[in-house]
Amino acid sequence: MTPDDEWDEGTPERLYILTGGRSGPEEAGLDLVTLIVARSAPQIGMQPEHESILRVCESPLSVVEISAHLKLPVSIVTVLLADLLAEERVEARAPAPSLPDIDIIKAVIHGLQNL
Amino acid sequence: MVSRTFETVAGPRSEDTLPSSATSAVKIVIVGGFGVGKTTLVRSVSEIRPLTTEETMTQASVSVDDLEGIERKSMTTVAMDFGRISIDDELVLYVFGTPGQQRFWFLWNGLFEGALGAVVLVDTRRLEASFDVLGRLEESQTPFVVAVNAFDEAPSYSDEELREALDLTDDVPLLVCDARSRESSKGVLLALMRYLYSLAMTSEAT
Ligand SMILES: Nc1nc2c(ncn2[C@@H]2O[C@H](COP(=O)(O)OP(=O)(O)OP(=O)(O)O)[C@@H](O)[C@H]2O)c(=O)[nH]1
Ligand SMILES: [Mg+2]
Numbered sequence: 001m002t003p004d005d006e007w008d009e010g011t012p013e014r015l016y017i018l019t020g021g022r023s024g025p026e027e028a029g030l031d032l033v034t035l036i037v038a039r040s041a042p043q044i045g046m047q048p049e050h051e052s053i054l055r056v057c058e059s060p061l062s063v064v065e066i067s068a069h070l071k072l073p074v075s076i077v078t079v080l081l082a083d084l085l086a087e088e089r090v091e092a093r094a095p096a097p098s099l100p101d102i103d104i105i106k107a108v109i110h111g112l113q114n115l
Numbered sequence: 116m117v118s119r120t121f122e123t124v125a126g127p128r129s130e131d132t133l134p135s136s137a138t139s140a141v142k143i144v145i146v147g148g149f150g151v152g153k154t155t156l157v158r159s160v161s162e163i164r165p166l167t168t169e170e171t172m173t174q175a176s177v178s179v180d181d182l183e184g185i186e187r188k189s190m191t192t193v194a195m196d197f198g199r200i201s202i203d204d205e206l207v208l209y210v211f212g213t214p215g216q217q218r219f220w221f222l223w224n225g226l227f228e229g230a231l232g233a234v235v236l237v238d239t240r241r242l243e244a245s246f247d248v249l250g251r252l253e254e255s256q257t258p259f260v261v262a263v264n265a266f267d268e269a270p271s272y273s274d275e276e277l278r279e280a281l282d283l284t285d286d287v288p289l290l291v292c293d294a295r296s297r298e299s300s301k302g303v304l305l306a307l308m309r310y311l312y313s314l315a316m317t318s319e320a321t
Contacts, residue, residue, distance in 0.1 A: 032225050033140035033209045035133070056126035060137040062209060064197060068166035069126050075170060075224065093138050102315050104141060104206065108231070109308045111202030115160075115301055 035060040035093040140207040147236035148244025149215035152264040152294035157212040159300040161198020233259040239269045260288040
């Protein structure tokens with residue numbers, strides 16, 4: 001990124017506008033790998049970014065994949081997702097607990113062996 | 116609201132969509148110095164074409180950068196590669212390959228929190244590139260294994276020499292891999308998972 005790019009994807013100005021100046025995505029409790037699924041179809045008049053999220057999440061998709069497909073930072077995507085969650089337009093499937101139980105570890109071992 | 120035109124977002128290819136039964140996901144982080152093969156390993160194991168996410172970070176909380184030629188500025192863009200492996204109908208594993216600039220990984224919100232563990236990729240020509248990250252992983256109590264990505268030109272050392280040089284205790288698994296090979300990279304992830312299994316068994320026993 002060069003300092004002269006006034007409307008670059010990642011400039012704070014653009015990101016500020018996208019999120020309406022809100023911050024604090026943590027409140028939505030979203031992890032990078034929380035799976036998001038759309039509950040409703042995009043509607044006319046929605047903010048384009050909201051619409052895009054609903055479109056890419058027809059099947060479950062992680063927060064970080066949404067970020068990659070929309071080319072927006074995770075910190076912005078989580079704010080946009082908080083809106084959609086509040087309106088119950090998407091469902092969030094929480095990641096496995098951070099201290100995984102032995103069953104998850106066993107399942108991953110098994111899954112990797114079968115690749 | 117944004118007034119400029121917003122290009123249509125393609126989204127995942129149909130063969131890359133997860134089944135609607137997918138309910139939870141876990142993650143593993145691949146760390147290591149510049150060019151040790153992190154992206155290559157992610158690509159080798161991923162079922163989707165690896166994706167990239169970028170985050171803009173303020174450098175305010177970062178201590179003075181020791182990388183020459185990198186000017187101090189207030190914002191830095193950090194890109195992270197990642198891939199995905201479907202474990203079964205319900206569980207999905209994500210594998211993250213961190214970028215070379217180690218200082219930023221630990222600022223990345225939620226990258227290490229909740230991660231099952233980490234793989235430290237090592238190039239024996241530049242062992243010192245791993246010192247910083249090994250220390251930070253220990254600090255953050257993230258369990259990890261160390262995998263030497265065997266480049267043809269790189270010197271090979273005995274396990275004892277490597278453990279000594281990297282200051283690794285005997286319980287940390289150390290293995291050799293070829294990040295370009297799917298089987299070998301899969302073996303690295305399995306080594307980490309078996310290690311986590313042994314840790315979980317030990318903590319359950321106490
Ligand atoms: N000979 C050999 N070359 C490899 C191996 N793994 C990766 N490479 C090559 O090394 C170069 C760097 O690999 P990357 O996977 O991009 O490394 P990286 O760790 O992601 O690099 P940064 O993201 O820049 O830190 C590429 O040209 C790879 O093709 C290996 O096991 N053997
Ligand atoms: Mg890379």
